Amino acid sequence: MSEKLTPLEQNPEGIGYLPGLAMDFVIFGFDQYQLKILLLEYRNTNLFALPGGFVRENENMNDAARRVLSERTGLSDIYLDQFYTFGDLARYDQAPLRTIMQAKGLNPTDDHWLLRRFVSVGYYALIDFRKAAPTPDPLSDNCIWYTLENLPELMLDHKAIAQKALETLRADLDRKLGGYDSWAAPLLPKAFTMGELQKLYETILGQQLRRSSFQRKMLSLDILERLEKQYSGGAHKAPYLYQFIMDK
């Protein structure tokens, strides 16, 4: 895979990239009690955006998504899922990107590749935010975590994209909890208590859950294996530990 492509801001024809196709990323960062998302900040413009990227001509789109995600977070092998593709005409607005490019000393013509109409494939990722090393892209100045309650104004339709990602993540929690590609596995120890799993759900859902009904629902999903207790020392008072069943 070529690593020698000219950066797009200096590549007005977009040579080497699929035309008209962007990706936008809603990168959820989880800490024990908080859910945050990663935003790019553009100095001297008052503009904020979701991290984004483009697909190379010789690259699978989902591989391109992993590449961009790794560039922004320093992490590979993280939970990533497509959730929606955004193709409204109303997304087509040259003004914010022109402002951003001008603040970087660039002076793009109207038909610069970056200023054309883009359809954008939305991806969401879920990571332990203490492990990430957020890194801005060539056009942005900062890459920073924001809590969902304190998001700044975002450019274009990025707020709606973030909202739809959150709705999809919340709706998919049970269905995508089990198996090798569980969203939760990278956020939990290998063996975890029901309370740790519940805390994860509560943080993502933004609401408290009842302990008994949460436990009943989790066990009914048939994806958790309860481990035998280790009767050493005072450990018999410890809560049960669970792990995900991997042969489903």
Next chain:
Amino acid sequence: MSEKLTPLEQNPEGIGYLPGLAMDFVIFGFDQYQLKILLLEYRNTNLFALPGGFVRENENMNDAARRVLSERTGLSDIYLDQFYTFGDLARYDQAPLRTIMQAKGLNPTDDHWLLRRFVSVGYYALIDFRKAAPTPDPLSDNCIWYTLENLPELMLDHKAIAQKALETLRADLDRKLGGYDSWAAPLLPKAFTMGELQKLYETILGQQLRRSSFQRKMLSLDILERLEKQYSGGAHKAPYLYQFIMDK
């Protein structure tokens, strides 16, 4: 919106359309006991494909999807949902489309717009197949219903697209059952029995369900309103009728 665009098979530059972006449609047709999907057949080629289409430069992508769906089925106002966007390099294979174009007497050059790499947005629709009037597109000869058990070989990755649509539809049944955009409403009478709803689920899931647990789950979703029985004639022996609650 321009209706005067040159058809793409005679428009080697793809003027008027978004480059590199296609849509593929998995149109599920439901009859009381059968689930079918709509395929295009290309005479003298042994090729079959999902219906597809392209987005005009002055068109929202989701509107383009409704336009193509209406062209293929004769229906408007039907249940339609995006489910995944397919962007693997392996999709890029000029051979089948070249064969199809040549069978129509066309002789496209290697850089003909239709022969370039496309990323395709997958949509699924769900309709009452007795109401549809399947209509082929300019490059195909037939547009026909096939049962899921008897699909022919499909070109490119279309079989995987159909499979993923079916998985998504099945996984989303409960979550998208209620409200104004219920997938089930167009397939049921305004007031329906629990048995009719169960039959719909069973046909889509391809398996029998237990009556008592199905009823319990449906009622727990809190999206159904039970109607008062009409005590006229022998009607008191009739099963309860339900309708979807619309103010949720």
